[in-house]
Amino acid sequence: MSSIAQKKGFGATVWDYMTTVDHKKIAILYFISGGLFFVIGGIEAMMIRIQLMKAGNDFLSAGLYNEIITMHGTTMIFLASMPLLLAFMNAVMPLQIGARDVAFPFLNSLGFWLFFFGGIFLNLSWFLGGAPDAGWTNYASLAMASEGHGIDFYTLGLTISGFGTLIAGINFLVTIINMRAPGMTYMRMPLFTWTTFVASALILLAFPPLTIGLFFMVFDRLFGANFFDVAMGGNTIIWEHLFWIFGHPEVYILILPAFGIFSEIFAIFSRKRLFGYTALVFATILIGFYGFMVWAHHMFTVGLGPTANAVFALATMIIAVPTGVKIFNWLLTIWGGSISFTTPMLYAIAFIPSFVAGGVTGVMQAMAPLDYQLHDSYFIVAHFHYVIVGGVVLAILAGTHLYWPKMFGTMLNEKLGKVTFWFFLIGFHLTFFIQHFLGLMGMPRRVYTFGTDQGWDAYNLISSVGALFMAIGVIVLVINVILTTIKNERVGNDPWGDGRTLEWAIPSPPPFYNFAQTPLVRGLDSYWIEKMEGNKEGMVYAEPLGDIHMPNGSFIPVVISFGMFVASFGALYHMDGDKAWALPVLIIGLAITFGSMLVRSLKDDLGFHITKEELLRDAKGGNKDGSK
């Protein structure tokens, strides 16, 4: 088995990516599919804003509008933000801890393909009788009454992609616990690795409640159970609890890796060690913990009673404390630093005020009595877009620029990057800032239109113009990506020049076996330490050059996921009663899944070795582009 690079045709490349178990290639898969869903979700957002551009607009019908807002939320949270963050985690985290790969490369690939097929399944609802239309929260009282198959696409699709995310989370946890390079203690881990770690723990603990809720919903709608049917002794509030027990940690699953990316950016482009590293780490862990004690603040108006509301209101306000700790640490990291205003740094600096604005409105909503006024108004819409777009999406865009060289070996154009930044930032504030006031003026969330006499026309128009700005920003980014890819100017290990952590000590993109020798970590910001001590080689190594054991690629993850995809169609159409083919399809799908699992279990796959000679030849031949 040779590890030497060879030119390959298009088909071979596709096959390579479909069978890969390499964390860097899986990162690219996550990145591309996450980007695709991000564009789909963005188009849905634009349609919402076109519809609300003027009073009494009839661009979309009421029913279609419901479907679009539901799919916009669901797509953006589950199919765009999460995979894009998982892309960065996959691409960067193993490099940051000096690992050969993630702990379970096969499962990593399985996780991706489950997510991918789940996402495709969900989006196929557009062509197969209508998308889900009960909001991304899919409250049972509304969802149970929804006609057609939209809700079933939602439940089954999210079940499949949820499995994928759970697998990814467990994989990262095991990787970070077991596969850190020698010397990489917990308190020397880069902050992005720390946030990946805590976010993965949250995935581990938060996704099971969602899965349970989705199972209940599937059984209620498809197999005649009555978990949520009040008339039959069920309880519709249980869905809301299960959903938010998952849903609140979910927003931390999204924002913590974003915090991690920004922490890296602040340190790199201020050319300073992170201020208060320890405090940042503990704040991350605390946010993770508190994240599980606050979910009922989404349900203040349900009528849980004053005691429950008070408890959850207080718990919610407490979360602001560790978040505040982080904000101050970032500010103090910048303070006195030798700052370079690169595109990632611009995003990071813009993130602080944007996110704080979202956080402040969050604390306002934590006051239960005030929340009774704000609930289900545009104020809420403004709030969560400020934290999700102002936090997560800015982080994703910043991370795209920061890690593009590490993932693809080329540098995105800085000028175009800054154009994207300004369009996006201005558009973002234009769109959502004014929605606070729309909310305070009484505009309810999720309505498909409004009247001319309500005085919301101008504000909505401004909001729509802002959305257009954001769209232009994203289009410029796409152009940037295309131009950069065509130009294909390869860059070295540390293209930003100020990399601090291990991922910048390795070629961009890294060879498929990562570090030829496991590095020895001598402190926080290990690459920076070596640079400052004038180490020409870049790193100190913990072991002599030797054979490397690598896992074989495998097509089985695609087959397992495809089986689930097929089975979902069977389950979905089984409820109609008049489709005789549904049950066989369900059985065939499950047979594909379990059959391929069986094959995987029975067949020994021992991987292969890269010999020392090949590594030496690789190093000398300058095979730095990493493509196998």
Next chain:
Amino acid sequence: MAHDVHTPTRSHTEYEYLRRQRSKEMRSQLTSFAIMIFLTLIAFTTVSAGFSPYLIVPIILLLAAIQVVLQLYHFMHLSNKGHGTVAFFMFSGMFVAFITVLTFVTIVWW
């Protein structure tokens, strides 16, 4: 790389040390076994003594929790070195599950 078969040879001191460690472990297991038997006795006594269920139920639940912890630490080796992460994740999971159940019991069903 480290695929060679490694045959451990122990010096006398190491042997003595291991012996002491094992007898210590054995003692702690016997002690916790005795405590568990005692806790079970208390549980049975409270029931047979005919106390009010409002007293019995919390007592038994509390004793059960203590037993679980003893079991985990003394019989399932959670007290041994290198189990810190496992313990941390287990207790985090238990904590989340507990909060969830508590909420359901207090504000959803009653």
